[in-house]
Amino acid sequence: MDVTGSTLREAVAVPKRSSRAWRAHVPWLAFVSPALLFLLVLFVWPVLRLMLASVEGGSFAAYEKALTDGLYVQVLVDTALIAAYVSVICLVLGYPVAHFLSTARAPWPMIGIVFVLLPFWTSILVRTYAWMVLLGRNGIINRLLLEGGIVSSPLPLLNNLTGVLIGMVHVLLPYMIFPLYAVMRRVDPGLLSAAEGLGAPGWQIFRRIYLPLTLPGVLAGVTLTYILSIGFFITPALLGGGKVIMIAVLIESQVRQFLAWDFAAALSVVLLAMTLVVYFGLKRLFRGDLHLA
Amino acid sequence: MAAAKIASGQSAPDIRAPDQASAVVLAPDEIGLAVSAVVRRFGKVVALGGVDLAVRRGELLTLLGPSGSGKTTLLKVIAGFEIPDEGAVFLDGRDVTFATPAKRGVGMVFQNYALFPHMSIADNIAFPLEMRKVARNEARGRVERALKLVDLTGLGERFPRQLSGGQQQRAALARAIVFDPKLLLLDEPFGALDRKLREQMQLEVRRLQQKLGLTAVFVTHDQEEALIMSDRIAVMEQGRIAQLGTPQQVFHHPTSRFVAGFMGESNLIRARLTEPGSAVVEGGPAVRVREAPLGSNREVGLLLRLERPRALGDGEVAENEFPGSVSEVIYLGEAVKYRIRLDAGFEIVVRWPYREAKGALAVGDRLRVGWDRVDAELIEWT
Numbered sequence: 001m002d003v004t005g006s007t008l009r010e011a012v013a014v015p016k017r018s019s020r021a022w023r024a025h026v027p028w029l030a031f032v033s034p035a036l037l038f039l040l041v042l043f044v045w046p047v048l049r050l051m052l053a054s055v056e057g058g059s060f061a062a063y064e065k066a067l068t069d070g071l072y073v074q075v076l077v078d079t080a081l082i083a084a085y086v087s088v089i090c091l092v093l094g095y096p097v098a099h100f101l102s103t104a105r106a107p108w109p110m111i112g113i114v115f116v117l118l119p120f121w122t123s124i125l126v127r128t129y130a131w132m133v134l135l136g137r138n139g140i141i142n143r144l145l146l147e148g149g150i151v152s153s154p155l156p157l158l159n160n161l162t163g164v165l166i167g168m169v170h171v172l173l174p175y176m177i178f179p180l181y182a183v184m185r186r187v188d189p190g191l192l193s194a195a196e197g198l199g200a201p202g203w204q205i206f207r208r209i210y211l212p213l214t215l216p217g218v219l220a221g222v223t224l225t226y227i228l229s230i231g232f233f234i235t236p237a238l239l240g241g242g243k244v245i246m247i248a249v250l251i252e253s254q255v256r257q258f259l260a261w262d263f264a265a266a267l268s269v270v271l272l273a274m275t276l277v278v279y280f281g282l283k284r285l286f287r288g289d290l291h292l293a
Numbered sequence: 294m295a296a297a298k299i300a301s302g303q304s305a306p307d308i309r310a311p312d313q314a315s316a317v318v319l320a321p322d323e324i325g326l327a328v329s330a331v332v333r334r335f336g337k338v339v340a341l342g343g344v345d346l347a348v349r350r351g352e353l354l355t356l357l358g359p360s361g362s363g364k365t366t367l368l369k370v371i372a373g374f375e376i377p378d379e380g381a382v383f384l385d386g387r388d389v390t391f392a393t394p395a396k397r398g399v400g401m402v403f404q405n406y407a408l409f410p411h412m413s414i415a416d417n418i419a420f421p422l423e424m425r426k427v428a429r430n431e432a433r434g435r436v437e438r439a440l441k442l443v444d445l446t447g448l449g450e451r452f453p454r455q456l457s458g459g460q461q462q463r464a465a466l467a468r469a470i471v472f473d474p475k476l477l478l479l480d481e482p483f484g485a486l487d488r489k490l491r492e493q494m495q496l497e498v499r500r501l502q503q504k505l506g507l508t509a510v511f512v513t514h515d516q517e518e519a520l521i522m523s524d525r526i527a528v529m530e531q532g533r534i535a536q537l538g539t540p541q542q543v544f545h546h547p548t549s550r551f552v553a554g555f556m557g558e559s560n561l562i563r564a565r566l567t568e569p570g571s572a573v574v575e576g577g578p579a580v581r582v583r584e585a586p587l588g589s590n591r592e593v594g595l596l597l598r599l600e601r602p603r604a605l606g607d608g609e610v611a612e613n614e615f616p617g618s619v620s621e622v623i624y625l626g627e628a629v630k631y632r633i634r635l636d637a638g639f640e641i642v643v644r645w646p647y648r649e650a651k652g653a654l655a656v657g658d659r660l661r662v663g664w665d666r667v668d669a670e671l672i673e674w675t
Binding site for chain 1: 405411468
């Protein structure tokens with residue numbers, strides 16, 4: 001990006017050379033153009049169409065409805081909250097796993113990474129149905145708990161927030177683990193030894209040295225899981241049993257049940273806006289912390 | 294250069310230095326650090342094979358050895374990063390063999406400085422104070438003083454990556470001494486610095502250590518650095534201390550071929566003792582040697598530093614005299630190194646100061662080379 005930027009400035013400043021600069025970029029353009037065309041036709045154009053649909057007839061009524069009607073505002077808030085829960089749970093579960101992967105001896109990191117990647121080999125739909133089998137009232141987990149005498153009545157694990165969180169965390173955990181793993185591997189173990197030698201007990205080494213040094217990984221992982229969470233559809237749709245409504249579920253029902261294209265489009269734009277806000281917000285936070293890395 | 298100065302400046306006393314300075318008896322309250330019969334194995338590899346060491350309070354002792362000699366493992370045992378399989382470590386008389394590094398109160402300067410990259414220099418230096426729950430106001434004063442001590446006043450707010458290598462080195466040193474450690478450990482701290490800066494830092498660290506009266510253990514593989522810095526040097530070989538003594542003792546009176554080879558260039562002439570005071574060099578000629586309590590017919594090495602043989606002028610005599618001719622000339626600036634083929638059938642290398650008026654000898658020049666028996670050290674060949 002920098003290269004093209006500077007060449008562009010150069011081209012503007014020295015018009016004589018602009019044609020040569022342009023020619024220098026021809027092979028580059030030739031290579032990217034298939035991907036560019038693909039994105040223009042199948043992504044940018046539909047998004048623009050969607051945006052246009054949301055203001056059909058020149059009215060912002062759809063947005064007004066999405067952003068003021070208590071029912072829909074609640075869905076937006078719930079979506080943001082669920083995404084936050086998922087990110088935090090992924091962080092709490094993923095941090096120790098990533099730490100193990102980055103510090104374990106020879107064969108274990110490889111084995112661990114294969115296990116972390118294993119879910120990717122199965123379709124998300126299949127995995128979600130598998131959770132329905134596991135979590136249902138008569139599901140495997142409840143039957144084991146009942147037979148073991150641990151609970152007296154089945155736990156409500158499906159068709160509620162618990163089920164949605166379990167399913168989403170399962171899908172998104174690798175997206176938390178890998179950025180953390182990448183950052184943790186670069187932490188110089190000598191720094192931890194140094195802290196220990198200077199008199200720091202274990203938890204202080206973590207709080208003052210390890211955590212700040214791995215913070216970029218935490219932010220990257222949280223950004224990724226949060227952004228993926230707010231647009232989640234299949235898992236909340238199937239494991240929430242219609243009781244947990246996230247924005248993507250709402251959009252789908254507006255289109256399929258009510259054919260309310262303008263409203264669905266407005267909700268989609270709101271979702272896009274939320275995603276961008278979160279992305280740039282966390283990125284800013286990132287940059288503020290960049291001097292750490 | 295410093296090594297050369299020691300070599301030419303002082304003539305070695307004509308007595309054998311004690312093999313081990315552990316023969317020097319220290320009163321218990323003089324000892325800052327004691328290591329007793331420490332053994333450390335990694336699988337089948339014996340990294341430390343029974344090391345005994347006593348470091349006097351305020352003394353800087355250097356562990357000198359090639360990589361794999363166990364010097365770094367010994368340092369880790371002292372710091373608490375390794376637990377020995379056998380033996381014990383005492384700090385100020387207290388058994389700390391199984392104490393964690395944090396509990397030992399030892400300041401350490403690491404090879405790559407290990408400054409915390411996310412903290413300012415002042416915060417780095419304050420870290421050990423903070424861990425010791427020193428009040429913030431007092432800590433600030435101590436950090437300032439430590440910064441001043443290492444000549445970094447005013448740079449406390451910078452981050453490590455904003456400092457040069459030498460400045461990072463100083464910051465790491467300040468962090469290691471700010472909490473008045475019982476012991477300062479330095480693990481090859483100058484390895485990453487360029488030559489000129491390294492020499493400067495060596496002297497600075499030495500001055501600081503002496504000024505503060507710190508007990509220190511220094512690890513290096515550079516013999517010159519060891520000679521410059523140390524009160525005493527422990528030369529390590531395969532997990533053991535091969536020789537322990539002052540720089541002069543270790544340099545001039547090495548007790549083994551290994552130590553002799555490690556302490557800079559010298560001639561090692563293989564010979565067989567015939568009677569006390571004389572020996573026969575392989576290939577024929579007799580040489581007069583120091584009297585040593587070694588049985589006759591023993592194989593010995595004659596250790597002859599490059600500066601010791603003299604070029605004999607007309608009428609000059611020496612206890613050992615050999616005519617020969619120059620076979621190689623290496624110009625070193627302030628000195629010239631000559632390889633001389635002696636007519637008696639062996640070769641020696643000498644290093645003589647270069648005097649412009651006389652010029653250098655040339656290949657093929659004839660000369661008489663001589664040395665006295667006290668010039669050569671006698672080492673068992675084994």
